[in-house]
Amino acid sequence: MNTIFYIAGGVAIISSLLAITNRNAIHALLYLILSLLSISVIFYILGAPFSAALEVIVYAGAIMVLFIFVVMMLNIGLEEEQENKWLTPRMWIVPSILALALLIIFIYVLKEFQFEKTTADIIGPKQVGIKMFTKYLLAVEISAILLLAGIIGGYHLGKQKKKVLHRFIDNIRKI
Amino acid sequence: MTRLDFLCLTPLMIVASAPIIIMLTITLSRNYKVVYGFSLFMFLAAFLSLFIVLPNTPYRIAPLFIFDNFSILLLGAIYCASFIITVLSYIYLNHQGGEREEYFIILFVATLGASVLVTANHFISFFLGLETLSISLYVLVAYLKNRNYCIEAGVKFLVIASVATAFLLFGMGLIYASTGTMDFKEIGVSLTSSGLTPLLVAGFGMMLVGIGFKLALVPFHMWTPDVYQGAPAPVTGFIATISKGAVLAIAIRFFFDVHGYQYTALVIIITIISVLSMFTGNLLALKQTNLKRLLAYSSIAHLGYLLITLLTGTSYGIQAAVFYLVSYMITTLGAFGVISILSICERDAEDLEDLKGLFWKNPWIAIVMSLTVLSLAGIPLTAGFIAKFYLVLAGLKSGLWVLAISLILNTVISLYYYLRVIKTMFTVSEKDYKLNISFTGNLVLVIIVIGILFLGILPSFLTEIISGFSTIN
Numbered sequence: 001m002n003t004i005f006y007i008a009g010g011v012a013i014i015s016s017l018l019a020i021t022n023r024n025a026i027h028a029l030l031y032l033i034l035s036l037l038s039i040s041v042i043f044y045i046l047g048a049p050f051s052a053a054l055e056v057i058v059y060a061g062a063i064m065v066l067f068i069f070v071v072m073m074l075n076i077g078l079e080e081e082q083e084n085k086w087l088t089p090r091m092w093i094v095p096s097i098l099a100l101a102l103l104i105i106f107i108y109v110l111k112e113f114q115f116e117k118t119t120a121d122i123i124g125p126k127q128v129g130i131k132m133f134t135k136y137l138l139a140v141e142i143s144a145i146l147l148l149a150g151i152i153g154g155y156h157l158g159k160q161k162k163k164v165l166h167r168f169i170d171n172i173r174k175i
Numbered sequence: 176m177t178r179l180d181f182l183c184l185t186p187l188m189i190v191a192s193a194p195i196i197i198m199l200t201i202t203l204s205r206n207y208k209v210v211y212g213f214s215l216f217m218f219l220a221a222f223l224s225l226f227i228v229l230p231n232t233p234y235r236i237a238p239l240f241i242f243d244n245f246s247i248l249l250l251g252a253i254y255c256a257s258f259i260i261t262v263l264s265y266i267y268l269n270h271q272g273g274e275r276e277e278y279f280i281i282l283f284v285a286t287l288g289a290s291v292l293v294t295a296n297h298f299i300s301f302f303l304g305l306e307t308l309s310i311s312l313y314v315l316v317a318y319l320k321n322r323n324y325c326i327e328a329g330v331k332f333l334v335i336a337s338v339a340t341a342f343l344l345f346g347m348g349l350i351y352a353s354t355g356t357m358d359f360k361e362i363g364v365s366l367t368s369s370g371l372t373p374l375l376v377a378g379f380g381m382m383l384v385g386i387g388f389k390l391a392l393v394p395f396h397m398w399t400p401d402v403y404q405g406a407p408a409p410v411t412g413f414i415a416t417i418s419k420g421a422v423l424a425i426a427i428r429f430f431f432d433v434h435g436y437q438y439t440a441l442v443i444i445i446t447i448i449s450v451l452s453m454f455t456g457n458l459l460a461l462k463q464t465n466l467k468r469l470l471a472y473s474s475i476a477h478l479g480y481l482l483i484t485l486l487t488g489t490s491y492g493i494q495a496a497v498f499y500l501v502s503y504m505i506t507t508l509g510a511f512g513v514i515s516i517l518s519i520c521e522r523d524a525e526d527l528e529d530l531k532g533l534f535w536k537n538p539w540i541a542i543v544m545s546l547t548v549l550s551l552a553g554i555p556l557t558a559g560f561i562a563k564f565y566l567v568l569a570g571l572k573s574g575l576w577v578l579a580i581s582l583i584l585n586t587v588i589s590l591y592y593y594l595r596v597i598k599t600m601f602t603v604s605e606k607d608y609k610l611n612i613s614f615t616g617n618l619v620l621v622i623i624v625i626g627i628l629f630l631g632i633l634p635s636f637l638t639e640i641i642s643g644f645s646t647i648n
Binding site: 153 | 311
């Protein structure tokens with residue numbers, strides 16, 4: 001069990017470091033996804049399958065994919081060229097190896113691992129939901145207001161005045 | 176949720192409902208004046224609703240909130256300060272173009288965050304309150320996005336506050352891992368039985384880093400001058416008063432609930448941070464020519480003074496902290512109020528040069544500014560003097576000689592740069608001022624002046640209220 005933890009933890013540390021040091025946004029994000037996946041493996045072997053699933057669905061799934069979309073959208077019109085430049089084998093080979101290690105661990109854990117040995121009770125989505133809407137209801141409400149501030153702030157700061165350019169200049173930009 | 180739960184949550188619910196109502200009215204039509212009037216009304220309503228809560232204290236809404244006298248008093252201070260900041264913001268934004276209604280929405284959310292912080296007694300509400308406050312502050316700092324400094328300040332604040340939050344969360348995690356509870360009181364109970372294990376010291380240390388960032392204490396103060404300078408003047412006032420006050424309130428509550436002053440390791444760390452903050456803040460302020468940066472460094476020193484109260488461990492210390500916070504809030508709002516009122520469309524009146532000859536052009540504003548500066552320095556007859564006196568007394572009663580002496584030394588150092596501000600206002604300058612101050616602006620300044628003088632001359636009025644209120648349940 002310990003070896004699995006150390007492998008997953010090592011992958012998490014290496015990929016986080018690479019995410020910070022990488023100068024290319026897309027590659028950094030790929031490493032970040034990897035780091036989140038390895039953390040979810042750690043959650044899983046600690047006996048928290050629900051947290052592991054949330055980590056994958058919310059962080060690695062939703063947020064990171066959105067990030068990557070946004071970064072790619074910023075270069076509209078040059079997609080093909082960019083994609084070729086970003087996806088050289090040198091760039092994807094390291095994350096793939098790390099991800100492969102995680103996959104092997106994951107399959108092994110699914111086959112061999114029994115939860116009963118590690119933790120007293122496994123908390124499922126139902127219990128979490130009940131707690132969130134009874135005991136911690138107020139916390140959920142505050143988070144809702146927090147997100148409201150985030151949305152309005154994002155709207156205000158992200159909004160740009162419509163630039164009025166001459167159509168001639170517009171055409172040049174398109175080319 | 177019982178009826179009493181709802182009753183006690185009224186102030187928070189009023190503040191939480193305001194941004195939603197404003198947002199919905201904006202979708203129909205934008206009217207700056209209506210939004211402003213509505214904001215004033217809601218802050219007033221929130222303040223008055225505290226009197227409904229008051230007879231029921233101490234009341235605990237398990238597990239997240241506690242409404243005791245300490246939190247009610249600070250909520251009152253926060254809502255008064257928000258009210259004043261709303262007026263200042265209206266005057267300040269009046270000559271700005273663009274969309275100004277969102278500003279008030281976010282101001283309400285930030286105030287809600289501060290209210291949650293003040294009433295929290297659980298790690299979850301602590302963290303959520305802090306995040307609500309910080310996330311709305313990022314937006315407020317960068318609100319005037321056409322100015323260069325604003326965006327820079329916003330990004331700096333965002334990055335550094337996120338790092339601070341990460342530290343704070345990790346510290347909370349370590350404490351939770353070793354005590355098994357997130358409730359402040361229960362952590363205290365578990366600490367007395369287990370003692371301060373290395374894991375707990377690490378946890379407290381990390382939480383201190385997080386709180387230190389938010390309060391701009393010395394090793395973590397780098398962001399303060401830049402953010403103070405870049406943010407719009409009323410927002411800077413918000414950061415200096417409400418944000419720091421709320422974070423300090425929760426720090427006091429946490430530290431007193433876990434009896435942190437009984438553990439030598441924590442006492443030594445906080446003493447060092449406090450002394451360093453006092454000296455660094457005051458020494459760096461000496462050479463500043465930018466008024467906002469000067470106030471930033473002076474706020475570092477003031478928070479250093481306020482840390483003394485953490486170590487006293489007596490209800491006397493809490494009283495001193497509350498009195499100091501209230502007087503500091505009034506005084507700082509006065510200073511930033513003058514800056515907001517003097518500011519013009521393109522930039523803030525933040526250079527000392529802008530104040531040159533102010534006394535000969537507009538004696539009233541110059542007098543207000545002099546009074547706030549004297550109060551910050553702690554000259555008798557102003558609120559600042561009584562506050563410092565209280566603080567020294569509370570420190571000496573608990574035998575904190577080093578801190579009390581360093582406070583007094585630093586007050587002497589600080590006089591140099593405070594008096595320089597006043598000197599600048601009295602020098603003759605040929606520059607032409609065009610000042611037309613609105614009625615509400617004058618009214619706010621009058622209130623602030625009365626507040627400073629009243630607390631300075633008749634402190635017993637507030638001290639009597641405070642001594643009945645400063646119990647942490």
